[in-house]
Amino acid sequence: MKKILLIEANVAAGRELLGAAAQLGAQTYVATHEELYEQYPIDLREEIAGTVFTDFARPDDALRELAAFCRSTGIDAVVTSWEFLSPLAIRLAAELGLPGHLPEAADACRNKRAMAEAFARHQVPAPRTVWAPDARALAERIAASGLSYPLVVKPAENAGSIGVTVVRSAGDLPAAAALAQAQTHEFPHNIPLDTTLLAQEYVGGDEFSVETVISDGTVHHLAITEKFTTQGDSRAELGHTVPAVLEPPAAAAVLDAAERAVTALGLRNGIAHTEIKADAQGHARVIETGARPPGDHIMRLVQEALGISEARAYLQAALGQTPDVTPRRDRAAAIRFLAAPRAGTLRWIGNLPEGDGILDTNTYVMPGDKVGGPHDNIGRVGHVMLQAPTADEVNKAALDVVNSLTVEVETAW
Incomplete structure (x- = not known):
């Protein structure tokens, strides 16, 4: 029986990887933080063959401790479901001589400054990017580079659109920089974050992501996902549809x-999850690529729409097996997130849909809970997942659902 080490399981992708491992007849061991494991639901713990605790805030020590565990346990593959832990997973697989990615590029799979440098070296179509340690130095770099506003300012390391601002003038730069550097440690593992400031040229067009499995360097693109985001100065993701409606x-x-x-x-x-913007003329530019599963239940959308288990294919590639990437369905699936219109106290969420085409509805908060505004992905209060024969049909159904939902918030005065 094959043995898999999953670095962190307490996210949606972690559950999908545990389920896929069981279908492959493999045992899954989980690396996590002891305090976080205490919060694992009982049903999640029951799917795990064993656990190893380490401190992800000390990556060198974590690598050494996990390597020793893997050798003593006979681990055959290393995977992760958590974006912040992908460099550790890459280095651990290399240390053990297991299938994985090139360890010398591990940081560039997570740190957006290192990623921008790698993209520039390899002439990947991507926004021009400059970086600096503080707002004043960033303003000087912007001026020297010839970049013009609007620009996107973001931290070198974070996720979920946290700290990202569309900056329309130099006068708005200090506030955007302060927001980008506000969070210094990841939650819940307390991993220190690189708070270097990045400024990227603003790229117009629609947003997409590409879901990819790689096996011995052979790239298998499973799906193009259409993304729906807020406009204005912040960029929170409102939903996704698989497959995207795109001309060839x-x-x-x-x-x-x-x-x-x-x-x-x-x-x-x-596995890889690549976020891209493309305009009406077909020009595509890469915003970022993560060496980890997509979040936001996109793996389930791929399964519901195309009949491909992205989680299973990821595990097969990590085990050195040929991944099963053959589509078995020709449908469409979508998820739309519910967000509070502003920060305050949730009063209620009304008109949640039921019936044909609704795959799942879920609310993350209860009446009386404090909620944030729709500025990043942390402000979500729930989701609805749908399916339909075509992407156009599922997008229309999703729009009808969003328009009929009610999220009422009481603002404290």
Whole structure:
């Protein structure tokens, strides 16, 4: 029986990987933090063959401790479901001689400054990027580079659109920099974050992501996901649809850009989630690529729409097996997130849908809970997942659902 080490399980992708491992007849061991494991639901613990505790805030010690555990346990593959832990997973697989990605590029799979440097070296179509330690130095770098506003300011390391601002003038730069540097440690593992400031040229167009499995360097693109985001100065993701509605030339440009990004980051055996913007002329530019499963239940959307288990394919690639990437369905699936219109106290969420085409509804908060505004992905209060024969139909159904929902918030005065 094959043995898999999953670095962190307490997210949606972790549950999907545990389920896929069971289907493959493999045992899954989980590496996590002891205090976080105490919060694991009982049903999640029951799917785990064993656990190993370490401190992810000390990556060198974690690598040594996990390598010793893997050798003593006979681990055959290392995977992760958590974006912040992908460099550790890459280095651990290399240390053990297991299938994985190139360890010298591990940091570039997570740190957006290192990623921008890798993209520039390999001529990946991506926004021009400059970086600096503080707002004053960033303003000087912007001026020297010839970049013009609007620009996107973000931290080198974070996720979920946290700390990201569309900056429209130099006068708005200090506030954007303060927001980008506000969070210094990841939650819940307390991993220190690189708070270097990045400024990227603003790229117009629609947003997509490409879901990819790589096996011995061979790239298998499973799906192009259409993304829906807020507008204005912040960028929170409102939902996703699989597959995206794209004309063939535009789809080809998106897939080509994703493949070039994957290659630039040295991804060889595993999974990738590449976020891309593409305009009406078919020009595609890579915003970022992660060496980890997609969040936001996108793996389930791929399964519901195309009949491909992305989690299973990821595990197969990490085990050195040929991944099963054959589509078995020709449908569409979508998820839309519910957000509070502003920060305050949740009063109620009304008109949650039921019936044909509704795969799942879930609320994350209860009446009386404090909620944030729709500025990043942390402000979500729930989701609805749908399916339909085509992407156009599922998008229409999703729009009808969103328009009928009510999220009422009481603002404290």
